[in-house]
Amino acid sequence: MNVDIGNALASEASPGVSRASLERLDDQVAQAHERIERGMENAEHGYEALNLPERTDPDEIRTAVEPVADAEALITVGIGGSSLGAATIVDALESDTETVFLDNVDPDWISRRLESLPLEETAINVVSRSGTTAETLANFLVVREAFESEGVDWTERTIVTTGESGPLRDLADRHDLPSLKVPDGVPGRFSALSAVGMVAAAVCGHDLEALLEGAAAERETLTGSLFDCPAYAYGATTYALDQRGAGTNAVMPYAESLETFAEWFAQLWAESLGKDELGQTPVRALGVTDQHSQLQLYRAGPRDKLVTFLTAGTDENRPIPETDVEDLAYLGGSTLGDLLEAEFEATEASLAAAGRPNVRLEIDRVDEYELGGLLYGMEAACVLAGELYGVNTFEQPAVEWAKKATRGLLGGGVSESDSDSEARRDAERSDGEFEEAEAVAEKSELRVER
Numbered sequence: 016m017n018v019d020i021g022n023a024l025a026s027e028a029s030p031g032v033s034r035a036s037l038e039r040l041d042d043q044v045a046q047a048h049e050r051i052e053r054g055m056e057n058a059e060h061g062y063e064a065l066n067l068p069e070r071t072d073p074d075e076i077r078t079a080v081e082p083v084a085d086a087e088a089l090i091t092v093g094i095g096g097s098s099l100g101a102a103t104i105v106d107a108l109e110s111d112t113e114t115v116f117l118d119n120v121d122p123d124w125i126s127r128r129l130e131s132l133p134l135e136e137t138a139i140n141v142v143s144r145s146g147t148t149a150e151t152l153a154n155f156l157v158v159r160e161a162f163e164s165e166g167v168d169w170t171e172r173t174i175v176t177t178g179e180s181g182p183l184r185d186l187a188d189r190h191d192l193p194s195l196k197v198p199d200g201v202p203g204r205f206s207a208l209s210a211v212g213m214v215a216a217a218v219c220g221h222d223l224e225a226l227l228e229g230a231a232a233e234r235e236t237l238t239g240s241l242f243d244c245p246a247y248a249y250g251a252t253t254y255a256l257d258q259r260g261a262g263t264n265a266v267m268p269y270a271e272s273l274e275t276f277a278e279w280f281a282q283l284w285a286e287s288l289g290k291d292e293l294g295q296t297p298v299r300a301l302g303v304t305d306q307h308s309q310l311q312l313y314r315a316g317p318r319d320k321l322v323t324f325l326t327a328g329t330d331e332n333r334p335i336p337e338t339d340v341e342d343l344a345y346l347g348g349s350t351l352g353d354l355l356e357a358e359f360e361a362t363e364a365s366l367a368a369a370g371r372p373n374v375r376l377e378i379d380r381v382d383e384y385e386l387g388g389l390l391y392g393m394e395a396a397c398v399l400a401g402e403l404y405g406v407n408t409f410e411q412p413a414v415e416w417a418k419k420a421t422r423g424l425l426g427g428g429v430s431e432s433d434s435d436s437e438a439r440r441d442a443e444r445s446d447g448e449f450e451e452a453e454a455v456a457e458k459s460e461l462r463v464e465r
């Protein structure tokens with residue numbers, strides 16, 4: 016992964032960040048790097064995620080998926096960090112296996128997905144770190160029942176990835192399902208390069224070693240200076256821009272296959288950095304589609320944004336056929352690739368000319384190696400940014416609050432068997448807040464009915 020921060024630097028046109036202030040920030044980056052290295056060495060919670068390139072065992076994952084390796088379709092049931100890493104990898108890469116991700120609990124959508132799949136040729140990949148997430152468990156029970164009602168033995172077609180204990184672990188043990196463990200010390204949104212993200216990749220036949228090798232190569236670039244390390248250059252620059260008012264980070268991949276990456280990034284950035292009234296709001300965009308939708312705002316709206324472009328090289332190309340329509344003559348002889356590149360360069364330049372800071376992430380091509388590097392690089396960037404903000408990057412108490420509230424509304428409580436002690440603590444802590452918020456919500460109700 017390469018990073019170009021040139022368009023984030025202050026110039027006559029742009030209030031961005033000056034080179035001198037980045038040099039000053041580099042001292043903090045060096046200290047943060049020491050903290051990160053120490054955390055990795057001691058396998059501390061969260062920092063351990065950056066050790067995954069060496070810790071993940073591809074053979075173990077391939078062995079677990081062996082019984083369903085020839086599946087025509089794969090349903091992954093999980094949400095947030097238990098879904099978006101896998102989705103980013105399989106959406107980016109070509110495979111003959113049809114992949115479906117069930118995270119939302121919209122009954123319409125789920126019914127349509129289940130009706131469209133050949134269930135006797137479909138595998139199920141259930142993923143939940145805590146093993147207690149309501150959406151995942153409910154969706155899994157629904158999927159299981161759909162298999163049963165078609166006479167398909169779901170126990171022959173299911174792989175479970177979860178923590179050491181908890182309801183999902185119990186279920187896997189009870190039915191003797193092939194199962195993998197979410198590695199200790201690795202929060203969901205940092206787990207793409209473990210079984211959590213890689214079971215789906217394995218079923219789709221992707222090269223797991225290359226994913227990990229790309230990540231390991233990125234790990235080698237982590238040094239104590241933002242000027243030598245692409246991941247830290249990105250983390251430090253986005254932090255510095257946020258300090259100067261760029262509270263929104265619009266992430267805009269220019270390869271259609273990387274659209275899901277922006278979703279994965281959004282969770283990583285929002286849940287890791289959005290605390291203590293700090294953080295930067297991630298927005299998902301797609302080049303060129305959003306040039307015709309959001310770009311007006313990015314170039315002429317409030318000066319509170321950074322745009323992160325993501326480009327990928329490709330060998331694929333398609334010539335644009337010549338036409339005798341005079342106004343379209345300029346397209347003839349070019350390719351779709353030329354057009355895409357011109358669109359990207361024009362957009363980047365148009366933002367720079369308007370003094371709107373932007374950063375470019377580049378990968379050589381969309382393959383396993385480059386994706387591994389990209390995911391790892393962004394995780395390292397996020398950990399670095401968390402150190403600079405001074406927040407606890409690896410917890411998410413605000414989300415746990417809503418999880419608890421959902422459970423409460425359905426008549427459940429904090430599960431005694433909750434395997435995720437951190438989640439459990441957060442959920443318990445939010446007890447009083449829930450009652451208070453409920454009371455406020457009731458008082459301020461204002462309905463407008465037809």
Ligand SMILES: O=P(O)(O)OC[C@H]1O[C@H](O)[C@H](O)[C@@H](O)[C@@H]1O
Nearest residue numbers: 095096097143144145148203414
């Ligand atoms: O993996 P699970 O325990 O099912 O959790 C799935 C997701 O749940 C919550 O929304 C957390 O905030 C996320 O960080 C997590 O990825």
